[in-house]
Amino acid sequence: MSTELDDLYQDVILDHGRKPRNFRVIADADRQAEGLNPLCGDHFKLYVKLDGDLIQDIAFEGSGCAISKASASLMTSAVKGKTVAEAEQLFARFHTLVTEGPGKVPASELGKLAALSGVCEFPTRVKCASLVWHTLNNALHTQQKVVSTE
Ligand code: ZN
Numbered sequence: 001m002s003t004e005l006d007d008l009y010q011d012v013i014l015d016h017g018r019k020p021r022n023f024r025v026i027a028d029a030d031r032q033a034e035g036l037n038p039l040c041g042d043h044f045k046l047y048v049k050l051d052g053d054l055i056q057d058i059a060f061e062g063s064g065c066a067i068s069k070a071s072a073s074l075m076t077s078a079v080k081g082k083t084v085a086e087a088e089q090l091f092a093r094f095h096t097l098v099t100e101g102p103g104k105v106p107a108s109e110l111g112k113l114a115a116l117s118g119v120c121e122f123p124t125r126v127k128c129a130s131l132v133w134h135t136l137n138n139a140l141h142t143q144q145k146v147v148s149t150e
Contacts, residue, residue: 035135
């Protein structure tokens with residue numbers, strides 16, 4: 001990967017880490033789940049408002065490192081307005097990206113989520129980046145309220 005691309009990705013992560021999108025509570029959320037990454041101290045609550053199969057609104061609150069916060073900001077931005085099935089597809093692509101590397105998924109299928117491709121070289125950071133996605137999965141599919149990376 002070129003240095004220029006690294007810089008671009010770095011900017012996206014810094015921007016979303018400092019000014020996270022969808023950083024609020026949804027009082028009348030249909031689903032909510034809590035995500036915890038004890039290794040790093042990342043701890044978020046995720047709120048989802050569904051309209052049938054559509055993710056009408058999604059937001060999060062909590063605290064964590066720049067990677068986890070940027071990932072939560074990028075994830076919520078990416079799945080808002082999508083169907084549950086589309087969000088799952090995106091999670092699968094994102095998971096491949098951060099565990100197997102950017103060469104395995106076309107960047108065009110990821111949009112800004114590709115900014116987190118660099119974490120694949122750092123297993124502990126993969127947990128930071130994936131936490132909010134696992135939390136989303138929980139919010140959508142299980143009754144379990146808290147998801148932990150450990
Ligand atoms: Zn973290």
